Amino acid sequence: MNLAGSAERRRRMFEQKKFTVSHAPFWHVGSSVSTRSYNIIFAALPAVLFGVFTYGIPAVGVIALSVSSAITWEIAFNKVAKRPPCIGDGNAAMIGLLLAMLLPATAPWWLVITGTFVAVIIGKQIYGGIGANPFNPVLVSLAILTLSWKNFLDFNEVLVNYDFSYPMAYPLASLKHFGVFAISNLKPAALLMGQQSGGIGAIFGLGLILGGIYLIIRGYIRWEISISFLAGVWITALLFNMADPAHYAGPVFHLVTGYTLIGAFFLATEDSSSPVNFIPMLIYGASAGVLTVLIRNIGAFADGVVFAILIANLINPLVDKIRPKALGKVI
Amino acid sequence: MIKRSFIGLIKPRMRYQAIELTPPEPRKIPAPKQVTLLLNEPYDPFGQGKSPQLKKGDPIKTGQKLALYEDSDAYVVSSATGTISALSALIGDFGRSYTAISIDVAENEEIDEQFPALVKDTSLETVKHFLTFIPGNLPDVILSPNGSSTPIETIVICGVDRDLLITANQHTVVKESSSVKRGVEILKQITGIDNIIIASPEHLMQDAGLSGAEVRVVNPVYPASLPKLIMRDLLGRVVPAGKTCEDLGVAFISVQAVASLGKAFNEGRIPVYKHFNLINKDGTSVLVSAIIGTPVRDIFAAFNIDAGEKDRIIFGGPMTGESIYSEDHPIQPDTDAVMIQDQKSLALVSDYPCINCSECIPICPAKIQVNMLVRFLEVGKYQEAADEYDLYSCIECGLCSFVCVSRIPILQYIKLAKYELGRISRAEETNV
Numbered sequence: 001m002n003l004a005g006s007a008e009r010r011r012r013m014f015e016q017k018k019f020t021v022s023h024a025p026f027w028h029v030g031s032s033v034s035t036r037s038y039n040i041i042f043a044a045l046p047a048v049l050f051g052v053f054t055y056g057i058p059a060v061g062v063i064a065l066s067v068s069s070a071i072t073w074e075i076a077f078n079k080v081a082k083r084p085p086c087i088g089d090g091n092a093a094m095i096g097l098l099l100a101m102l103l104p105a106t107a108p109w110w111l112v113i114t115g116t117f118v119a120v121i122i123g124k125q126i127y128g129g130i131g132a133n134p135f136n137p138v139l140v141s142l143a144i145l146t147l148s149w150k151n152f153l154d155f156n157e158v159l160v161n162y163d164f165s166y167p168m169a170y171p172l173a174s175l176k177h178f179g180v181f182a183i184s185n186l187k188p189a190a191l192l193m194g195q196q197s198g199g200i201g202a203i204f205g206l207g208l209i210l211g212g213i214y215l216i217i218r219g220y221i222r223w224e225i226s227i228s229f230l231a232g233v234w235i236t237a238l239l240f241n242m243a244d245p246a247h248y249a250g251p252v253f254h255l256v257t258g259y260t261l262i263g264a265f266f267l268a269t270e271d272s273s274s275p276v277n278f279i280p281m282l283i284y285g286a287s288a289g290v291l292t293v294l295i296r297n298i299g300a301f302a303d304g305v306v307f308a309i310l311i312a313n314l315i316n317p318l319v320d321k322i323r324p325k326a327l328g329k330v331i
Numbered sequence: 332m333i334k335r336s337f338i339g340l341i342k343p344r345m346r347y348q349a350i351e352l353t354p355p356e357p358r359k360i361p362a363p364k365q366v367t368l369l370l371n372e373p374y375d376p377f378g379q380g381k382s383p384q385l386k387k388g389d390p391i392k393t394g395q396k397l398a399l400y401e402d403s404d405a406y407v408v409s410s411a412t413g414t415i416s417a418l419s420a421l422i423g424d425f426g427r428s429y430t431a432i433s434i435d436v437a438e439n440e441e442i443d444e445q446f447p448a449l450v451k452d453t454s455l456e457t458v459k460h461f462l463t464f465i466p467g468n469l470p471d472v473i474l475s476p477n478g479s480s481t482p483i484e485t486i487v488i489c490g491v492d493r494d495l496l497i498t499a500n501q502h503t504v505v506k507e508s509s510s511v512k513r514g515v516e517i518l519k520q521i522t523g524i525d526n527i528i529i530a531s532p533e534h535l536m537q538d539a540g541l542s543g544a545e546v547r548v549v550n551p552v553y554p555a556s557l558p559k560l561i562m563r564d565l566l567g568r569v570v571p572a573g574k575t576c577e578d579l580g581v582a583f584i585s586v587q588a589v590a591s592l593g594k595a596f597n598e599g600r601i602p603v604y605k606h607f608n609l610i611n612k613d614g615t616s617v618l619v620s621a622i623i624g625t626p627v628r629d630i631f632a633a634f635n636i637d638a639g640e641k642d643r644i645i646f647g648g649p650m651t652g653e654s655i656y657s658e659d660h661p662i663q664p665d666t667d668a669v670m671i672q673d674q675k676s677l678a679l680v681s682d683y684p685c686i687n688c689s690e691c692i693p694i695c696p697a698k699i700q701v702n703m704l705v706r707f708l709e710v711g712k713y714q715e716a717a718d719e720y721d722l723y724s725c726i727e728c729g730l731c732s733f734v735c736v737s738r739i740p741i742l743q744y745i746k747l748a749k750y751e752l753g754r755i756s757r758a759e760e761t762n763v
Contacts, residue, residue, distance in 0.1 A: 016657065017638065017639070017640050017658070018640055018641065018656075019638070019640075019641065019642055019643060019644055019654070019655070019656050019657075020641050020642065020643040020654070020674065020677055021643070021654045021655070021656045022643070022654055022679070022680065022740070023654075023680075023740055023742060023743035023746070024645075024647070024649075024650060024651050024652055024653065024654075024729050024732075024742060024743075025649060025650040025651070025729035025730075025732050025733050025742065026643065026645055026649045026650075026652065026654070026670070026672060026677075026678065027649045027650065027678055027733055028678030028732075028733060028735075028738060029334060029335045029343060029733055029734050030334045030335050030678075031335050031339075031690070031734070031736045032736060032738070033683060033686055033736055033737055036686075036688065036736060089683075128684070129684065130683075130684060130686050131684045131685050131686040131687050131737075132684065216340060217338055217339070217340055218337070218338070218339045218340070219338070219339020219340045219341075219690075220339065222689060223340070271686050271687045271688050271689070272686060272687045274687075276687065276689035276692045276700075276702055277692065277700075323698075323700055324698040325698065326572065326697055326698050326699050326700075326721035326724035327559070327563070327569065327570075327572070327696070327697035327698060327699075327721075327724045327726065328559075328569050328570050328571045328572040328573075328574070328697075328723075328724050329571075329572055329721060329724060330571045330572060
């Protein structure tokens, strides 16, 4: 504004200082999308490092290729779609890392690159990018890989050359094919400490729990989803186990094997595809947990986490309609 | 600035600044060389078919009532003695237009005789014609109680401050209780409304009690002092979405306006000094007293504040204020704070999409689904936003923008949507 006369006004227009003008509020709490992504990556590190120490250089190769190819796909899409590059938000790197954590250390290079393509382009970008994906991109990718190249994701088959002091049969496959007897010698504590076969970053339960607690305390994931997911798994497995202990494994076994823990803390909690209200979060988490055990116990697949969370993603928009009444709403 | 706690699970709780037990006197800024008064009427000297009665060079006395045309209701009261140096049009936020009247201040102050002659008669007419431009700003709705759809039955005096870091209203409660008491008596007399409530922070309950109004305590955590939350928490009445407090028969007035009203009749002259907080670049807040119309430039000069390029100057507090683009902008009757932020520490917005992180959901005092609302607002679907996602429930506290991970200017989208919908419905009404 200039409140002087017109000649004076013109003279002063050039001398006026330019101030920043914007809308309230003028404070911000200081959070950003990139800190969020990097904190999730940081929280995943204990499990990732354990996987690297267990499986060695092949695991490093899969992780590095997965992260780098996810970022590359993202920037390639940005170029093609003529959008400003968005790899700086760390979301593509996070998707790459989470996908690598689910894959076996021996996954061939083309499988990893195809996986990140499906996750970043089909799972996220074609829906409009970050925040617009209806399904968890990592799970969309893993589901397609599982259905397309089943043998490359069969842990018993691909990890056959690894020989450790503990049994290297994939626990959930043993349970599925040989029943409770086959897993009777597995100790939950040993399984929790990573003495099992499985995905690079999915075997070290303790590390995943630590990472999850970190994310909950820092407020980067919604604890309601994690807790209700675990509760859903636990209760359903317990009911099956109580009904027929000779046929169905106990709840603790289901909690510490397969993708349960990584699912609870890193996959089901993905921002865009999960609800934001309290009751919907509980329904969403619990239904994913229930479905996980249903698929494991009476379904076609050894592990049910991937499809269970994808189906829960599907009901997310519907359950999130259960919301508190807004102030002064008249209906 | 308040930063996110390391433990992000705990949501930020921002407490209002509480005034000291014995607050120091506000620092008085000497009368400036030029004052500018913003008259709430568009300046259009050629379009109206009538010529303004004010012109450049007119002598003006302190306390003189200035209206643009003979028959206009809007007026300002001069806060200084001098001559008019310029009249110009000024466009504010959301298309509001004003006439800026600049007055070169003379050395000797002369008091206009019109109001002092009427001071014996405390009538609604006197207040209406001379005292709406007093420090604190008297809202029209109190003076013309039949102007709103429901007659006003309750008056709420805000003894709390609207925004963070501000103590101007609290200072008035503590230091000017006799003026406030007189003001409450006058309000009762001229409006005939007996139900007058003063909203006060807990630590000022006793001081607020001296006013003679009924004291109710406001929670010290932001945004409890916003009118619609005062309605809900103190009066137990929820304002339906899309309605105003006035529609329910409740009018709000700041305690400073009540004190000014009392002072005007006590002293026989219209008060011109406005108290407000000056919030410096380091976040420290001091109470200042300056005459209405003082350009912020003079206030910065008095405190040796250097407003540099790209800094941000804000009228009002950090959550609900308005940023201005010139150091010439004057202190107005309702200015409760002037804030300056260094360009290095500005919180800027981005054009990133909503990532559905849910930070805005638990913090929203109106329980709006902000994550869904913003998706509609971003693409201009304002009517859908109002119908399905409670646009009109918003009380405009700004907390959603404050915590937004994507740094979306959510509050700006909300205000724009309300403004646009208001424009459309007004246009439809005039077309019928």
